[in-house]
Structure formats: C-alpha cells, structure tokens
Amino acid sequence: MRFSHPDLAPGTRIPFRFDGRDMEGLDGETIAAALSAAGVTAFRRHRDGDPRGLWCGMGTCFDCVVTVDGRTGQRACLTKLAAGMEIEGPGGPGRTGPGDAAPRRADLAETPPERVPDLAVDVAVVGAGPAGLTVAAALAEAGLDVLVVYARPDPGGQFWKPVADSHRPARALDAQFAAGLAATERFDRSGARRWQEATVWSAFAADELAVLHDGRHRILRPRRLVLATGAYERPVPIPGWTLPGVMTTGAAQTLARAYRVFPGRRAVVAGNGPLNFQVAADLLRSGVEIGAVVESAPAPGVANLAAAWRAARAAPGLIAQGLGYLAALKRAGVPILWGSRVIAAEGGEALTACRIATPSGERRVDADVLTLGHGFVPSSELARQLGCRQRFVDSHVGALAVETDATGRTSLETVWSIGDGAAIGGSVVAQARAVLAADAILMSLDRPGLGAPAVAAAQSRLARAEAFQSALWTLFRAPPFDPAGIADDTVICRCEGVRAGAIRQAIAGGGADIGTVKRLTRTGMGRCQGRNCAATAARLVAAAGGAAPEPRALFAPRPPVVPVPLAALAFEKPEWGGHRRAVPPPAHPRPDRNRPRWAMRETDVLVVGAGVVGAAVARELALAGLGVVVVDRDAPGQQASTANAGSLHVQLLSFDFGAKAEADGGPAAATLRLGNPSVALWREIEAASGRNLDIKITGGLMVGETARDMEFLAAKARLEGEHGVETHVVGANELRSLEPALWDGLAGAALCPAEGKIDPLAGTFAVIALAEAAGAVFEADAAVLAIAREGTGWRVETAAGPVRCGRIVNCAGAWSSHVAAMAGRPIPVHGAPLQMLVTEPGPPLVSRLVAHANRHLSLKQTRLGSLLIGGGWSAGLDPATGASSSLGWAIEGNAWVATRVLPAARRFHLLRAWAGMNINIDGAPILGAMPGAPGFYNCVTSNGYTLAPIVARLTADTLLGREPALPIAPFTLDRFG
Incomplete structure (x- = not known):
C-alpha cells in the first residue's frame, strides 16, 4: 500500500516487470x-525452497537479492527502479542464477574492467549518517581534502534518511527530517566530496x-581514515523469522518514512526499545x-522513576516525544504488551500470524507484517579487518564494539571509529564524537584544531547524551538472552x-569453537558474512561449555565485507613460479586458551598437528592398536586442512614441471606415483565414515592458450605417463566438447581422468571422527613448547601439560621445521600462505577441475553451484601471530585468470576470500624417521590434502615396521644431504 501526505505528491509512474508480471x-x-507498494513480500526463493523477502532493508542481509536486467545479486532495498526493468527473483521456476547463457568470448570483449589510478586524499570517511556527515563537514571546512563514501543513494544514514526522490518534498516533514537536511546542506557547502552508491568492499x-x-x-x-559505518539491527532468531512479511523495525521505518509505502495492512511491532513505539x-x-506493540522490557513502574527523571533532565524533548507516541497508540486502542516477546511467526508463503508470550499467557495475533527490533549492533567489519582492537559487549545476544579513546581514535594511529559503528550511542552521541574526532584529526595533521569552545560544547553535549542513553536503557532493560530457549528447528x-x-x-x-562450527555446518558462509548468525552461534557454543563470547569467538572477518562482482575486480597481474615462501613464527600458546589441563599424559605415540595429515596418521596408528594422542595449538583442522579449495590433484601443477619447478622438478615427479593410491584411499575413507565427502572424480583439465603452452603440456604428459599417470593432450575442438563454457580462445588442454575434487570441510572432520572412533585422543589448545629425550622415549611440554x-x-605442516628443531634438527619446510576465492552459487558450468599451463589457477564448481577459485596466489602473513590474510592484488590477479578461462564467471559475485597456510618443501613430502633422533618421524607434504591418506599410510608402515606399500626412499631427509 502507498501512504498519502498533504505535503507529498508521488512522482512519475514507470513500468517494470517482476517475474514476468507487468507492474508500475x-x-x-x-x-x-x-514491490512492497504492490503487496509483494516474497522476492525470491532460498535454495531450500522457502520464500524470502525484505529483512533488514539496509543492504546487510542480502535476503532481498534479485536479478535485474540479467545482473544477479542486486539488493532490492538499495537498487533504484528504472523504467522497463526486468526483475527476477532467483530460485524460482526456470531461474538458476548467474552464468545463464554461459558466455565464452563476448563477455571478454564487451565488459572489460576499468581500473583507474589510486586516489590519495587527506581523509576518507566511510558512511554518511550523523557521524560521517558531521566529521566530514568539519574537516572540509578546515581546508582538508575529504571524501565520503557510502552505499545508499542518498546521505543521512539510517537515522537521517531523507524522503526518496519518488516523493521529494518542498520542505522538511518533521524535526528529524529537518536535522538531516541541515546536515546534508552543511556538508554540501563544506567542499567535501562524496561517492554515493559506492561499496567499500575491503580495508586491506x-x-x-x-x-x-x-x-x-x-x-x-x-592519510587519515574515519569509519562511521553505522549499525544494523540485532538479529534475534525465532521460528518463522525468514517468512516474507517478517522484517526489522528499521526496514519498516525506511519503507514508511523514506518511500511512503508498506507491504501490508496489519502489523505487529515487536522487540525492545523506543524505536518500536x-x-x-x-x-x-x-x-x-x-495488532500489538510487543515490548520485552517490563512495564514502567515505581522502580523506574529515578531513571525516568534522569532521562527527562538530560533530554526533555525526546521524553516528551516518546510519551506522545505512547499516547497516540493508546488512543487508538493498540494493545501494548510489556514484558512480552514474539515466540514464533506463522505462515506458509508469507506471514499470517504471530505467537506472543506475555506475563498472562500466550496470545496469537493475526498480521501480514511483523517488525522485529531488538536494538542495534555496530557495523565494525572494516575495523575488524584492519585489526583495530575490539571488545565484546555482553548485552542480550552480544556484539563487538571498537575500542577507541575519547576522540574516537582506534588502536591504529591513523584510524578513527565514531558513531554507532564503534559503539551504540544514538545520533546525538555520534555527532558529538564526530566533532571531537575532527579536532583530533586536524591536530594529528599539524593543522589548527576546531578550538576550545567547539570542543567544550561537544564534550558537554556528549555527557548529556550519554547520561540520557544510560537512563533510557535502564527503563528499557530487557531480560537476558537465553540460547537454551531457541528450538532446534x-x-x-x-x-x-x-x-x-x-x-x-x-x-x-567436537565443534567447541565458532570456527569449527562454521566449518562443520556452513554457518556464516553466506552473503551476509555472519552478521545475522555469528553472535547467536557464539552463544550456543558458550552454552554448551565452549569458549565464552569475546572478539575471537566470532567469525574472522574476510574480504569482501559485502559481495562484489567478480568481473569488477579482475585485473591481470604479474605471476611467478611456484609458491612464495614465508617463515611462520613458532606456535606460541594463546594465553586466553592454552592453559594447563593435566599433570602428565602418557601414550605410545604423540602426533603433533591435528590437520588432515595428523588425523590420518592417528587413525592408521590407532587402528594398529597403539595409544595415540594428537595435540595442536588450535582446534583440529584450522589451518591448511579446511582452508584449501579441495582439489584432488594427480597430474603435476604448472609450477612443478619445467623451468618454474623447484629442484628441476625431480622431487615433484617422484610424487606422481602417490596421487592415484591416495585418491583411492579417500574413497575408502568416505565409505568408512558413512558421510558424503562430495568426492567427484570427473577428471582434471590443465588448459593452454598458446603453442608454447601446448608444447609444455605435451612434455608434461609424457613424464606423467612414465610414472603411471594417465594424461592426454586434447585440442581446442575436443576441449570445447568436454567443457563448453570455457573460453573458446584456448588452444587445448591436458586431460587427466583421475583428478577431481572433495569437500575439504567434510573430509577433514570425517578423518578426525574416524581417528577418534579408532581410539585416538585429540587435544586442542595444546601448543608444543619443548621436546626432550627421556630414557628411550620423549617428554614433550605442551601448553596443556606434559606428555611422555x-x-x-x-x-x-608449515610449522614442522620448528617442531623438528626442538628434537634436534630443523627440516627444510617453509610456509606458503595462499588465498582462495568463492562465489555465489550459479548454474552448472564446469564439471572438471580446471588448471592453467602458464598461470596460477585451480577452478572447480561445488555441488551448490559456487565457483571455488585458487591456484597458489599468495596471501599475507602476520609475522607475530602467524595469521594469514588475503591481499588485494592477489584477489585481482586470481579473479582475472578465472574470468579469462571461464568467461561466465564474470557474472558471479565474489562472496569470500580467505587465506590459509600451505606448505613449501621442494615439491615432494618429507617422510620417515629423522636421523639422530630415534623414535621421531616426519610426515609433511606440500600437496597435503590429496596425499594425506597415502603419506599417513606410508608413515604408519614405517613406524610399525611394515613393508611400505610404495618406496619412501625418494621422500626421506636423505635427499637433502
């Protein structure tokens, strides 16, 4: 429905089509x-078949994504309507997603990405709400070159959002609109620049x-960065909250105030706080x-008089305004249910009713719209990416806030975080802190500050606003969040x-930490990057006895912070041979988790490292009847084992053969006899586990573009054939018949029928489960600190306690040299931090593993339709912590190669880039006993995921005195002299 207003006249009507229906x-x-004005609440279907519609209304949840004129992943809440638009909701009948029509050459010629030179400015401000507009105007008025970047079509943020152009008024409709208009006009006069409808997708x-x-x-x-990113509404999951018609209070407010529309005629407004009123x-x-206003805080009473008095003294106008809302609702006979909460939303294709728990019993209220507003969560993703210190705010579900000083300066010298994006405080607090930040930034650049009167006024205003906020949330204090009350379904x-x-x-x-839960369930791996689920998942972990919520208890921030078109990032970069080596720091214990837990543990064999190789070794030895303990400084499978792209490589990679290869390629060639047996063992592991590991042996293609590439592939295939690996060189026509979606400019490929893919998340945890079932014991948070001989055995000091x-x-893995050095001899193993990319799901395009003869690329498509893209592009490494991180240039280069080989990938959005610690040796594993250290064995390989089962089997054979299934002589330390 559309709202009328005496001072507003609707704009020009324009036609468009939605799912084949003509609309205006x-x-x-x-x-x-x-769509809301037309009464449409279901915009698309989730892959599980459920209808989905508008949820957050501000571009953070991505539940409202639609396809617009063939462009997928467009957020309906941010994308402006244009005449003649053809809009489709992904997931419906006949709609599959990006990549339809599988372009092979046209996309390369028609839509080349445009990269412009880097832009240097004095100050960049991210966000154009009360904090962002205020700080930008003050800095620009002082003569600085200021650029404000924000995602919305108009400035103002969530609080000052103006009436849309569809109803642009001649004057401000109320005091809130007037304040936003005044701030925008001041900003426009200041000389600051702005990029609207712009996405800051990463802060590297x-x-x-x-x-x-x-x-x-x-x-x-x-030179200085101000994060004024605002907040989004705190998600509180209830049964039915994904139904069309259920949305945040902020989404409902945006529709009503900015666009003068609403998707229903009867609403229930629920949650916590004055915004709902x-x-x-x-x-x-x-x-x-x-139908009702449902407030989780108890009804105001005598106990609240002191807080009400403090609030009225600090902001009498706001209190009067709030009392006016209450009076209007009571006059209309609207039930106000204090101390109550919505416990379920009911409906099939859309919302039909709400179930409400009240102090006097359960009630059911019919409604076609339910708004849920439980307060706000700082949008601190960019601050987290940069490494700004955070703190966990233990209120309700909980949230992360950015630690700052009084001016908003973060733990990074040139970065400020202000407004609700740092910590929730409301618009008045945001504006006051913006003034203090502007003063501090000016002085940090050796400019005159704003002056003592302006600073004193801001400090006074801030004190009053913070006093009001404290009193207000004493009045609206809600019961604590109880994760036990969340039903399993x-x-x-x-x-x-x-x-x-x-x-x-x-x-x-075994998922006693949030990272493992994410890997086991895919929680937080979607478009919203965990904004709607991280805090609740962390509470569920804590309720089960896991780590209490704190900054590291939430999902690690990954670029991009919002999905971006892969094509827009694709730029050719110089490449190199092999992996770029790095030296990770020793596995120092984390003081928050690595604490003593035992006085002494005794076991037959101690396995150091709980990745897929360590788990496979533990399983082999436990099945042989030995007592096995596996220790790791972190949770099992947290490094390369679950950070890789899941390729099952059998043929040599492009940098393992020819001029790019280490040690002339000899060690890598020796590994060729390991690939096929290891893939066969993976099949056995899948059968033994009873789990679907998504193993698909559909073959691998290494494509070439030039005659020189084809000569390289032919020589490589001959060598592989000599080592028992079947590889055929196919020409361009046969390649097109095998994989029609690949670029038709390719000259041919080497086809290896035995190659394929596996789900590394499922595979790693399946091996761990099998090892535990065989009797192996895994100990997380047990970093190895020292190793010493003790009699005929060993004593190992770990952060969790000693082991004999x-x-x-x-x-x-990459830390193996540190571990070996403790036993007397470092080994020639280095780290190689690598990055991977994953896109949104799309239609089937490629069935095989795809690599490149002269480029860094591995590309495959998952069963869900996402493209997994890797191939050895380097990641960054924190020398202090050993944490890997994605690099902007590597993302661009990786995207370029992928979209060159598979042009249809240009239509996909990049969902996530992540980094893991790979291993660099000389192209071959290091296996067997270590000379001079009786009873100490190494089992380290740089093709760890594919080869994990076979190197584990060979290691177990050697340790147990059995004849190895394959000779291990090429893989011992003897080859290094």
Whole structure:
C-alpha cells in the first residue's frame, strides 16, 4: 500500500516487470519499495525452497537479492527502479542464477574492467549518517581534502534518511527530517566530496581501501581514515523469522518514512526499545492497523522513576516525544504488551500470524507484517579487518564494539571509529564524537584544531547524551538472552539455512569453537558474512561449555565485507613460479586458551598437528592398536586442512614441471606415483565414515592458450605417463566438447581422468571422527613448547601439560621445521600462505577441475553451484601471530585468470576470500624417521590434502615396521644431504 501526505505528491509512474508480471512503480524509489507498494513480500526463493523477502532493508542481509536486467545479486532495498526493468527473483521456476547463457568470448570483449589510478586524499570517511556527515563537514571546512563514501543513494544514514526522490518534498516533514537536511546542506557547502552508491568492499590497510564506485574499482589511499559505518539491527532468531512479511523495525521505518509505502495492512511491532513505539505510531498515522506493540522490557513502574527523571533532565524533548507516541497508540486502542516477546511467526508463503508470550499467557495475533527490533549492533567489519582492537559487549545476544579513546581514535594511529559503528550511542552521541574526532584529526595533521569552545560544547553535549542513553536503557532493560530457549528447528543462519539443531549437533561432535562450527555446518558462509548468525552461534557454543563470547569467538572477518562482482575486480597481474615462501613464527600458546589441563599424559605415540595429515596418521596408528594422542595449538583442522579449495590433484601443477619447478622438478615427479593410491584411499575413507565427502572424480583439465603452452603440456604428459599417470593432450575442438563454457580462445588442454575434487570441510572432520572412533585422543589448545629425550622415549611440554611418549610423529605442516628443531634438527619446510576465492552459487558450468599451463589457477564448481577459485596466489602473513590474510592484488590477479578461462564467471559475485597456510618443501613430502633422533618421524607434504591418506599410510608402515606399500626412499631427509 502507498501512504498519502498533504505535503507529498508521488512522482512519475514507470513500468517494470517482476517475474514476468507487468507492474508500475515510481521513478526515484527502490525495487523493494515498488514491490512492497504492490503487496509483494516474497522476492525470491532460498535454495531450500522457502520464500524470502525484505529483512533488514539496509543492504546487510542480502535476503532481498534479485536479478535485474540479467545482473544477479542486486539488493532490492538499495537498487533504484528504472523504467522497463526486468526483475527476477532467483530460485524460482526456470531461474538458476548467474552464468545463464554461459558466455565464452563476448563477455571478454564487451565488459572489460576499468581500473583507474589510486586516489590519495587527506581523509576518507566511510558512511554518511550523523557521524560521517558531521566529521566530514568539519574537516572540509578546515581546508582538508575529504571524501565520503557510502552505499545508499542518498546521505543521512539510517537515522537521517531523507524522503526518496519518488516523493521529494518542498520542505522538511518533521524535526528529524529537518536535522538531516541541515546536515546534508552543511556538508554540501563544506567542499567535501562524496561517492554515493559506492561499496567499500575491503580495508586491506589503513591507507588501502578497496571501493567499487560507478562500476569502477578504485583504491583509496587516505592519510587519515574515519569509519562511521553505522549499525544494523540485532538479529534475534525465532521460528518463522525468514517468512516474507517478517522484517526489522528499521526496514519498516525506511519503507514508511523514506518511500511512503508498506507491504501490508496489519502489523505487529515487536522487540525492545523506543524505536518500536515511534515506528508503530508512524505506521498507525499512515493508515496501517497495529495488532500489538510487543515490548520485552517490563512495564514502567515505581522502580523506574529515578531513571525516568534522569532521562527527562538530560533530554526533555525526546521524553516528551516518546510519551506522545505512547499516547497516540493508546488512543487508538493498540494493545501494548510489556514484558512480552514474539515466540514464533506463522505462515506458509508469507506471514499470517504471530505467537506472543506475555506475563498472562500466550496470545496469537493475526498480521501480514511483523517488525522485529531488538536494538542495534555496530557495523565494525572494516575495523575488524584492519585489526583495530575490539571488545565484546555482553548485552542480550552480544556484539563487538571498537575500542577507541575519547576522540574516537582506534588502536591504529591513523584510524578513527565514531558513531554507532564503534559503539551504540544514538545520533546525538555520534555527532558529538564526530566533532571531537575532527579536532583530533586536524591536530594529528599539524593543522589548527576546531578550538576550545567547539570542543567544550561537544564534550558537554556528549555527557548529556550519554547520561540520557544510560537512563533510557535502564527503563528499557530487557531480560537476558537465553540460547537454551531457541528450538532446534529455528533457522540461525539465514543465508545458508542452518538451524539451531545442526549447530548443537556440530558442537556435540567436537565443534567447541565458532570456527569449527562454521566449518562443520556452513554457518556464516553466506552473503551476509555472519552478521545475522555469528553472535547467536557464539552463544550456543558458550552454552554448551565452549569458549565464552569475546572478539575471537566470532567469525574472522574476510574480504569482501559485502559481495562484489567478480568481473569488477579482475585485473591481470604479474605471476611467478611456484609458491612464495614465508617463515611462520613458532606456535606460541594463546594465553586466553592454552592453559594447563593435566599433570602428565602418557601414550605410545604423540602426533603433533591435528590437520588432515595428523588425523590420518592417528587413525592408521590407532587402528594398529597403539595409544595415540594428537595435540595442536588450535582446534583440529584450522589451518591448511579446511582452508584449501579441495582439489584432488594427480597430474603435476604448472609450477612443478619445467623451468618454474623447484629442484628441476625431480622431487615433484617422484610424487606422481602417490596421487592415484591416495585418491583411492579417500574413497575408502568416505565409505568408512558413512558421510558424503562430495568426492567427484570427473577428471582434471590443465588448459593452454598458446603453442608454447601446448608444447609444455605435451612434455608434461609424457613424464606423467612414465610414472603411471594417465594424461592426454586434447585440442581446442575436443576441449570445447568436454567443457563448453570455457573460453573458446584456448588452444587445448591436458586431460587427466583421475583428478577431481572433495569437500575439504567434510573430509577433514570425517578423518578426525574416524581417528577418534579408532581410539585416538585429540587435544586442542595444546601448543608444543619443548621436546626432550627421556630414557628411550620423549617428554614433550605442551601448553596443556606434559606428555611422555615412546614415539613422535611431526605432522605440523608449515610449522614442522620448528617442531623438528626442538628434537634436534630443523627440516627444510617453509610456509606458503595462499588465498582462495568463492562465489555465489550459479548454474552448472564446469564439471572438471580446471588448471592453467602458464598461470596460477585451480577452478572447480561445488555441488551448490559456487565457483571455488585458487591456484597458489599468495596471501599475507602476520609475522607475530602467524595469521594469514588475503591481499588485494592477489584477489585481482586470481579473479582475472578465472574470468579469462571461464568467461561466465564474470557474472558471479565474489562472496569470500580467505587465506590459509600451505606448505613449501621442494615439491615432494618429507617422510620417515629423522636421523639422530630415534623414535621421531616426519610426515609433511606440500600437496597435503590429496596425499594425506597415502603419506599417513606410508608413515604408519614405517613406524610399525611394515613393508611400505610404495618406496619412501625418494621422500626421506636423505635427499637433502
């Protein structure tokens, strides 16, 4: 329905089509507003078949993504309507997603990415709400070159959002609109620049912001960075909260205030805090029937008088305004249910009713719209990417806030975080802190500050505003959040459709930390990057006895912070041979988790490293009847084992043969006899585990573009044939018949029928489970600190306590040299931090593993339709912590190669880039006993995922005195002299 207003006249009507139906909207409104006005609440279908619609209304949840004129992944809540638009909701009949029509050459010629030079500015401000507009105007007025970047079509943020162009008024409609208009006009006069409808998709460094603006990829290099990113509404999952018609209070407010529309006629407004009363009163005034206002805080009483008095003294106008909302609702007979909460949303294709728990019993209220508002969560993703110190705010579900000083300066010298993006405080607090930040930034650049009067006024205003906020939330204090009350069938992760029961099952199966839960269930792996599920999942982990929520208890931040078109990032980069070596620091214990837990442990064999290789070794030895303990400084499978792209390589990679190969390629060639037996063992592991590891042996293609590439592939195939690996060189025509979606400019490929892929998340945890079932014991948070001989065995000091054992197997991957050195001899193993990319799901394009003869590439498509892209592009390494991180140039180069080989990939959005620690040796494993250290064995390989089962089997054979299935002589330390 559309709202009328005496001072507003609707704009020009324009035609568009949605799912084949002719519709009309208004020029200047968003797609979501136009659909809502037409009564459409279901915009698309999730892959599980459930209908989905508008949820957050501000671009953070991605539940409203639609396909617009063939462009996928467009957020309906942010995308402006245009005449003649053809809009489709992904997931419906006949709609599959990006990549339809599988372009092979046209996309390369028609849509080349445009990269412009980096832009240096004095100050970059991310966000254009009260904090961002205020700080930008003050800095620009002082003469600085200031650029403000924000995602919305108009400045103002969530609080000052103006009336849309579809209803642009001649004057401000109320005091809130007037304040936003005044701030915008001051900003426009100040001389600051702005990029609207721009996406800051990553902060690789304080002076390296990656931005998509006007279809172009830009790198901003500010001398000072201000994060004024605002907040999004705190998600509180209930049964049915994914139904169309259920949305956040902020989404409802945006539709009503900015676009003058609403998707229903009867609403229930629920949650916690005064915003819900404002929205209910606004909707009532516009003609929406309010079935109930449901407030989780108890009804105000005598106990609240002191807080009410403090609030009234600090902000009498706001208190009067709030009392006005209450009076209007009561006059209209709207039930106000204090101390109550919505416990379920009911409906099939859309919402029909709400179930409400009240102090007097359960009630059911019919409604076609339910708004849920439980307060706000700082949008601190960019601050987390940069490494700004965070703190966990233990309120309700909980959230992360950015640690700052009084001016908003973070733990990074050139980065400020202000407004609700740092910590929730409201618009007045945001504006006051913006003034203090502007003063501090000016002085940090050796400029005169704003002056003592301006600073004193801001400090006074800040003190009053903070006093008001403290009193207000004493009045609206809600009961604590209880994760035990979440039913197992409640969806927690909206993007991936993961339910509470699956998370609890993962926790019970060994997922005692949030990272393992993510890997086991895919929670947090969708478009919203965990914004809607991370805190709740962390609470479920804590409730089961895991780590209490704190900054590291939430999902690690990954670029991009929002999905971006892969094509926009694709730029050719110089490449290199092999992996770039790095030396990770020793596995120092984390003081928050690595604590003593035992006085002494005794076992036959201690395995150091709980990745897939260590788990496979533990299983082999436990099945042979030995007592096995596996220790790791972190949780099992946290490094390369679950950070890799899941390729099952049998043929040599391009940098393992020819001029690029280490040690002339001899060691790598020796590994060729290991690939096929290891893949066969993976099959056995899948059968033994009873799990679907998504093993697909459909063959691998290494493509070539030039005659020189084809000569390289032919020589490589001959060598592989000599070592028992079947490889055929195919020409361009046969390649097109095998994989029609690949670029038709390719000259041919080497086809290896035995190659394929595996789900590394499922595979790693299946091996761990099999090892535990055989009797192996895994000890997380047990970093190895020292190793010493003790009699005929070993004594190993770990952060969790000492272990006495007869034999040690070193499976510590990139850290293996550190472990071996403790036993007397470092080994020639280096780290090689690598990155991987994953896209949104799409239709089937490629069935085989795809690599390149002269480029770094591995590309495959998952069963869900996502493209997994890797191939050895380097990642960064923190020398202090050993943490790997993605690099902007590597993402660009990786995307370029992938879209060159598979042009249809240009239509996909990049969902996530991540980094893991790979291993660099000389192309071959290091296996067997270590000379001079009786009972100490190494089991380390740089093709660890494919070869894990076979190197584990060979290691077990050697340790147990059995004849190895294959000779291990080429893989011992003897080859290094």
